Amino acid sequence: MTGREPTPVQMERLHQRSRRFTRPGFLIQLALLACLIAGPLVMPSFRVMDLVAKIMIFAVAVASFDIILGYTGIISFAHGMFFGLGAYSVALICHYSQPVQYHHLLLAGVLAALISTVVAVVISALSLRVKAIFFAMVTLAVAEFCHILGYQWSSLTKGEDGVSFKLPGVFSADWSGGALWGTQINGRLLVYYLILVVCALLFVGLVRFVRSPVGRVLKAIRDNEQRATALGYRVFRYRVLSTVFGSLVSSLCGALFAMWLSYVNPDTVLGTPLMLNILLMVIIGGLGTVYGGILGAAFIKIAETWLPDLQKLALSLFPKMELMHRLAERWILLFGILYILSVLFFPKGVVGTLRDQAEARRLRRLGRP
Amino acid sequence: MPEAILSLAGVHTHIGQHHILQGVSLEAIRGRATVLLGRNGAGKSTTLRTVMGLTPASAGSIVFDGQAVEKARPHAVARAGVGFVPEDQAVLRGLTVEENFRLAMLQESPEAWAKMETIFELFADLKKFWRAKAGVLSGGQKQMLAIARAFVGDHKLLLIDEPSKGLAPIVVDHLIASLNQLKRHTTIILVEQNFHMASQVGSDYFILDDGRVVHAGLMEALVDDEGLKQKYLGIA
Amino acid sequence: MDLAPDAGQAGRRWAARLAAVSIWLLPLLAIDPTTYLVLTVAGLAMGMLLFLTAAGLTVIFGLMDVLNLAHGAFFAWGAYAGFAVLNALNGLGWVETGTLGQGILSVLLALLAALAIGGVLGLFLERVIIQRVYGDHLKQILITMGASMVLAEVIKVLWSPNNQTVLVPLSFTGSYDIMDVVINKFRVVAIVVGLAVYAGVMAVMQKTKLGIIIRAGVENREVVQTLGYNINRIFTGVFMAGAALAAVGGSMWGIFREQITPAMGDENLIFALIVVIIGGMGSVTGSFLGACMVGLAFNYVAYLVPKLALGANILIMVVILFIKPWGLMGREQ
Numbered sequence: 001m002t003g004r005e006p007t008p009v010q011m012e013r014l015h016q017r018s019r020r021f022t023r024p025g026f027l028i029q030l031a032l033l034a035c036l037i038a039g040p041l042v043m044p045s046f047r048v049m050d051l052v053a054k055i056m057i058f059a060v061a062v063a064s065f066d067i068i069l070g071y072t073g074i075i076s077f078a079h080g081m082f083f084g085l086g087a088y089s090v091a092l093i094c095h096y097s098q099p100v101q102y103h104h105l106l107l108a109g110v111l112a113a114l115i116s117t118v119v120a121v122v123i124s125a126l127s128l129r130v131k132a133i134f135f136a137m138v139t140l141a142v143a144e145f146c147h148i149l150g151y152q153w154s155s156l157t158k159g160e161d162g163v164s165f166k167l168p169g170v171f172s173a174d175w176s177g178g179a180l181w182g183t184q185i186n187g188r189l190l191v192y193y194l195i196l197v198v199c200a201l202l203f204v205g206l207v208r209f210v211r212s213p214v215g216r217v218l219k220a221i222r223d224n225e226q227r228a229t230a231l232g233y234r235v236f237r238y239r240v241l242s243t244v245f246g247s248l249v250s251s252l253c254g255a256l257f258a259m260w261l262s263y264v265n266p267d268t269v270l271g272t273p274l275m276l277n278i279l280l281m282v283i284i285g286g287l288g289t290v291y292g293g294i295l296g297a298a299f300i301k302i303a304e305t306w307l308p309d310l311q312k313l314a315l316s317l318f319p320k321m322e323l324m325h326r327l328a329e330r331w332i333l334l335f336g337i338l339y340i341l342s343v344l345f346f347p348k349g350v351v352g353t354l355r356d357q358a359e360a361r362r363l364r365r366l367g368r369p
Numbered sequence: 370m371p372e373a374i375l376s377l378a379g380v381h382t383h384i385g386q387h388h389i390l391q392g393v394s395l396e397a398i399r400g401r402a403t404v405l406l407g408r409n410g411a412g413k414s415t416t417l418r419t420v421m422g423l424t425p426a427s428a429g430s431i432v433f434d435g436q437a438v439e440k441a442r443p444h445a446v447a448r449a450g451v452g453f454v455p456e457d458q459a460v461l462r463g464l465t466v467e468e469n470f471r472l473a474m475l476q477e478s479p480e481a482w483a484k485m486e487t488i489f490e491l492f493a494d495l496k497k498f499w500r501a502k503a504g505v506l507s508g509g510q511k512q513m514l515a516i517a518r519a520f521v522g523d524h525k526l527l528l529i530d531e532p533s534k535g536l537a538p539i540v541v542d543h544l545i546a547s548l549n550q551l552k553r554h555t556t557i558i559l560v561e562q563n564f565h566m567a568s569q570v571g572s573d574y575f576i577l578d579d580g581r582v583v584h585a586g587l588m589e590a591l592v593d594d595e596g597l598k599q600k601y602l603g604i605a
Numbered sequence: 606m607d608l609a610p611d612a613g614q615a616g617r618r619w620a621a622r623l624a625a626v627s628i629w630l631l632p633l634l635a636i637d638p639t640t641y642l643v644l645t646v647a648g649l650a651m652g653m654l655l656f657l658t659a660a661g662l663t664v665i666f667g668l669m670d671v672l673n674l675a676h677g678a679f680f681a682w683g684a685y686a687g688f689a690v691l692n693a694l695n696g697l698g699w700v701e702t703g704t705l706g707q708g709i710l711s712v713l714l715a716l717l718a719a720l721a722i723g724g725v726l727g728l729f730l731e732r733v734i735i736q737r738v739y740g741d742h743l744k745q746i747l748i749t750m751g752a753s754m755v756l757a758e759v760i761k762v763l764w765s766p767n768n769q770t771v772l773v774p775l776s777f778t779g780s781y782d783i784m785d786v787v788i789n790k791f792r793v794v795a796i797v798v799g800l801a802v803y804a805g806v807m808a809v810m811q812k813t814k815l816g817i818i819i820r821a822g823v824e825n826r827e828v829v830q831t832l833g834y835n836i837n838r839i840f841t842g843v844f845m846a847g848a849a850l851a852a853v854g855g856s857m858w859g860i861f862r863e864q865i866t867p868a869m870g871d872e873n874l875i876f877a878l879i880v881v882i883i884g885g886m887g888s889v890t891g892s893f894l895g896a897c898m899v900g901l902a903f904n905y906v907a908y909l910v911p912k913l914a915l916g917a918n919i920l921i922m923v924v925i926l927f928i929k930p931w932g933l934m935g936r937e938q
């Protein structure tokens with residue numbers, strides 16, 4: 001016990017840490033953040049701002065899904081439901097509080113977190129103990145139940161019509177605070193920045209979670225459950241923890257989403273299409289990458305925005321073919337096929353594939369002295 | 370001239386990333402009992418499983434009865450005439466003893482049922498428990514059932530993986546007697562850690578270590594070769 | 606409980622039985638007997654149709670270790686196939702205006718068409734998609750989910766995204782009136798068909814060589830292979846049979862409800878999953894019991910508190926998971 005020389009592992013860690021602020025990944029993140037902040041001021045287009053806000057929200061929702069699916073290997077079909085629980089928390093509290101005030105938003109956030117935690121704990125305690133696949137089945141059933149509840153508990157949720165509501169104070173759609181460098185400062189813009197701040201924080205939280213000791217244990221469990229058990233980890237507890245954490249973040253994303261739209265209804269925040277969208281995004285972005293969520297969300301949301309134009313184009317190109325028209329109307333069909341093909345042939349997604357390539361390059365460099 | 374019913378030449382097997390068999394070559398002579406020896410993890414079970422096609426060979430050739438079977442799927446290997454008794458006595462516990470046998474008979478022919486007479490002579494308990502669920506049998510009886518089940522399937526070669534594992538000495542003696550009876554009907558490859566049993570049943574032996582055959586010869590010679598046994602089998 | 610594991614086991618078994626019986630009898634406290642009988646028949650009919658889907662789902666899961674989320678899509682396709690056949694036959698005057706014989710024949714043809722389309726879709730799905738993902742639960746679930754979505758969308762392209770009304774032969778509509786207990790005729794048909802299918806499946810599983818192979822495969826696939834059976838072919842066959850049963854269930858559902866929608870597959874899948882969880886994955890008898898429980902509970906609750914009907918089933922599932930985590934007849938693994 002003479003010196004305190006760092007072990008090779010510690011050396012590697014120190015080295016990585018010293019490069020933390022110069023890695024290309026970090027620079028890209030910084031640039032992205034700068035664009036998101038400056039975007040609405042430089043280019044005041046509502047359509048773009050709307051798209052970007054939704055991408056941010058979904059990027060975080062997808063990344064939190066990735067914690068459950070990609071890092072823990074658990075399939076939850078309730079991620080959309082938790083999103084919806086968060087959305088309805090905000091919508092109902094703001095709708096029923098007259099006049100709506102800032103603390104109501106806080107209350108809604110806390111309520112969303114609380115409800116989703118309780119529900120996630122109950123579901124996982126019941127079904128994760130048995131077999132991971134049970135969880136998929138149970139969440140599917142419970143999520144469908146919530147979707148139907150959204151329709152049928154109309155005294156509270158207003159059923160199919162949905163709930164529209166006003167946000168408090170400066171976040172309200174009617175609020176206006178003059179102009180800054182030629183850009184109208186209004187409620188929408190402030191909600192956009194609120195979403196940006198919360199999403200950035202949540203995203204950093206997710207990345208930290210994955211890199212924390214807990215995240216490493218989760219990966220060990222996913223890769224070899226028996227070994228992790230043999231090493232003395234309480235697999236069940238870690239799984240519950242990860243599921244609850246991911247679901248909690250999802251509900252907060254839902255809360256932001258409701259704030260952005262000032263409106264919720266069962267189909268948009270509780271229905272199967274939402275869940276399918278999240279699945280598609282996580283597959284395209286890449287499982288087990290967290291960052292893949294950003295790409296997946298951007299790809300799908302942009303595609304969704306431009307698809308109507310593409311459809312019109314397709315229709316004008318083939319004016320006579322009725323079947324073609326019907327196919328073009330059913331863009332979920334196209335997404336579904338894309339999704340199956342990605343699971344089969346592109347299972348690592350964009351980010352996963354890029355990482356593999358980078359890793360292969362690094363190994364090749366190391367191989368050549 | 371002795372004729373090989375099964376011959377492996379330079380067989381390699383990978384399981385996932387692991388390179389388990391690293392060039393196994395061995396032969397089993399028709400009508401004789403061949404024993405595979407070696408310490409735990411040497412690759413004995415993997416050799417049998419590779420012959421069956423359960424962990425397919427990544428390189429090398431396996432010839433059974435004149436047919437190349439290294440690419441064949443398990444059911445095809447079985448239909449070619451190889452019976453398999455896996456390490457964990459895979460009797461189907463939820464099926465009755467009768468159903469276990471019916472499953473083993475690809476054709477429920479009169480000849481197959483005639484063979485059952487031989488089996489009942491060797492393993493009288495199986496007749497007693499004919500309609501019972503296999504799950505209620507004792508460990509020894511399960512092992513008998515697994516072996517008898519492979520035998521009834523009309524195979525030219527039986528691969529039997531550590532039948533004595535976990536059985537009481539008296540049951541092992543019964544097993545030895547039964548296998549010596551079976552030898553008269555079929556060729557056997559036996560994986561065995563119990564040297565007593567191996568020496569009582571086997572005529573030829575191969576010793577595996579680290580996924581390779583490191584020694585081979587006649588059982589009679591090995592019984593007296595204390596040096597070899599010490600080196601590879603840890604038997605003093 | 607650790608000291609007396611057997612007592613705990615027995616206790617759980619009795620608790621499960623108690624739950625099953627109370628679902629059946631408790632509603633009598635709140636519903637008058639005549640209505641109760643009507644609801645019971647309706648519940649059993651619904652249970653039988655659920656069983657047709659759940660049977661395939663549970664056997665496919667037990668044997669192939671595949672959770673097939675596209676199973677509901679077979680149900681919907683069966684319904685649309687039956688609908689198309691009845692429509693075509695109505696053009697010949699067989700359905701709405703035909704004789705009794707023509708009516709029965711057209712329903713049989715509709716069920717046959719469903720059987721065929723289910724088999725073909727099952728063959729296609731198993732061979733083209735599922736065979737690539739054996740052994741990988743994650744991919745299976747993701748990909749069968751995608752297949753389910755695509756199949757539902759194709760229905761919308763081929764027919765329409767909206768509801769369709771199914772034409773039903775006169776002889777199958779209407780009801781029997783037995784001492785004030787009004788029983789819809791088709792419900793009787795559904796119960797008879799369901800019982801027949803259950804008896805048939807059980808006979809195949811218990812008495813035939815194929816049944817032995819399937820039960821053996823549920824227990825240990827490797828052994829079945831090393832005994833000389835091509836497990837892939839058995840997988841394909843079982844998958845097709847399961848898909849065909851679900852499709853027949855769907856087409857009966859369509860005739861029963863006289864309404865079909867592209868989303869009916871998803872709904873049915875949810876019910877079937879609940880049934881399979883309650884009954885225990887891999888067990889046909891468990892599915893049969895689970896389907897009866899779910900069908901009965903749904904109808905009793907729908908009568909008492911209409912909006913809680915699905916919720917009641919979720920509750921039953923939760924209770925069963927609580928007392929027997931592997932389901933009524935499931936084997937611990």
Ligand SMILES: Nc1ncnc2c1ncn2[C@@H]1O[C@H](COP(=O)(O)OP(=O)(O)O)[C@@H](O)[C@H]1O
Pocket residue numbers: 384385387389407408409410411412413414415416
């Ligand atoms: N499924 C598997 N995955 C990884 N390694 C395996 C697997 N099966 C066997 N092995 C390894 O292969 C080696 C040989 O195993 P085996 O053939 O069972 O040995 P033996 O039967 O001689 O005791 C062992 O080191 C074992 O750890």
Ligand SMILES: [Mg+2]
Pocket residue numbers: 410413414415456531
């Ligand atoms: Mg072994």
